[in-house]
Structure formats: structure tokens, C-alpha cells
Amino acid sequence: MLDTFLDWHREVLARKCAGLTDEQLRRRAVPSSNLSLLGLMRHLAGVERWYFQAVIADDWRGSLYTATGDADEDFNNVAAATGAATLALWREQVERSRRITAERPLDAVGTVPAGGDHPTAGRSYTLRWVLVHMIDEYARHNGHADLIREAIDGTAGE
Template identity: 50%
Template sequence: MTDPRIDPPFIAGEREMLEAWLDWHRETLAVKCAGLSDEQLRERSAPPSTLSLLGLVRHLADVERAWFRGILMGQDAPPRYKSEERPDDQFEAVATTTAEEAFAAWRSEVANAREVSADLSLDTIGKGLRHGSEVSLRWIMVHMIEEYARHNGHADLLRERIDGVRGD
């Protein structure tokens, strides 16, 4: 498989650099899942963990939704895959979920994030609060890079466990 990711530039302005790294990490998640069946994407890491590649896609769809719809734009954007009663459903309830559905939701949230943030300054303060505090778009983007980087590490291990494929 050819790698569709575009390496972030070595020299760029802050906005271009943040967007490039976030997009690189987003695409890394897709690369880690590429070519696997729904069943393989549902495979758990190791008991008792419920972590799976499909669960990571669902989780990151909810993370994109929470930060860009909820915090940045102040929209009422409840999670797609979890609730107060079932806070781990994004990972636990994957038995009947398809990759097509999960990736469509994730891609939709990524597209929304790009759209709503495109014309905003990095200094834009979100309309929602994080633990009672205001956050800037810059903070959200850095946090999203961190969130994807951490979970892409999980995805690396999951993918290697499923079929032995390793890589960046």
C-alpha cells in the first residue's frame, strides 16, 4: 500500500505547521486501519482492555466533535458513541458497528473541524469551556495533535498484533 500522508513541512508558519501535523496524524489513523476487515478492526488489544482500531475511530470522531463543535463553536454536540450511562461505548459497543459507518462519522467530523476553523485566528477563544476555562483554537489544535499521537501509538500496537504490519 502506498502511503497517502503528506509529511509536514520542516519550516512553516504556526498555522500551516499545526494544520499539517494534525492532518498527518489524522491520516495516520486511516493508514493504520487500511486494508483490514470489519472483524479485524474490532479485534481487542488484550484482556481486559476493550481497545480496538474500530473503537479508536469512533473515539476520535467523538473527540473531533467535542472540541470543534462543542468547545470551539459552542454547539450542542452530544457524543455519537457514548453517554453518561455508558461512557465506554465508543470502545465497548463495536460488535455491530461497521468500518463504513465509523469512518463516515469520523470523516464527517474531521471535515466539519476543518470547515469551522478555516477562517478563524489561532487566538480565537472557543464558545464552550474546558473544565471551566476558556481555550483558544491554538490550544485545541495542539491538544488534537497530542490526542491523535497518543492513540496512533495504540493503533501501531493493535495493527501489529492483528497482521504484523508495522510502520510510522
């Protein structure tokens, strides 16, 4: 059930981004926010990578976005990003997450890598917790995506 809900939310994000030009995907449609659909997809690719690969699989290969040193680079550095490349990267991270999930029981425990400056370094999480957290992460950002998409072309709803 957790996999199904998470996959549903993943596909909501894909639908929110479908059929738009790169310029539209980069558009920050809410003047007070740095959020764009492209930035949301980049952010969620990074979150997928962090929780499933680094925490659950203990296979941290580094952040996806490190060109500028900006902690919010996934949202802020989108000027040269394309929808096709971002979608492909996001889908790659999702597929890795699915494989990691399929290989482990829900009670498998992973630990946030020590070192670095992550505020939860050393904390342990079960795969079940990660799946629930990811559902929450996507649900929150899909709300953002809905508002952004509506501001771009009037498309609203699931």
C-alpha cells in the same frame, strides 16, 4: 503548521485502519485492553466533535455514542459497528473540524459548555490550544493503533 501536523496524524489513523475487515477492526488485540481500531476511530470522531464543534464553535449537538449510557461506549459498544460507517462518521467530523479551524484565527477562544458533568465546564481554550491538544490526542492513540494493527496482521510503522 498545526493543521499540517494534525492532518498527518489523522491520516496515520486512517492508514492503520485501512484494508482490514470489520471483525479485524473490532478486535481487541491486547488482552488487557478494551481498545480496538474501530473503537479508537469512534473515540477520535467524538473528540473531534467535542473540541471543535462544542468548544470552539459553540455548537454542541450531543455525543455521538449514547446508546448504552457507558462513558466508554465508543470503545466498548463496537459489536455492531462497521468500518465503513465508522470511517464515514470520523471523516465527517474531521471535515467539520477543518471548516471550523479555517474560519477562525488561532487565538479564537471557545468555552467548554456549562452544565452537564464535564470536569472542565466553563473553562476557555484557544483554537491554538485545541489544535496542539488534538495532535497530542492523535499521537497517543496512533501509538495504540500501531500496536493493535501489528497484533492483528503484523503491519507496523507509519
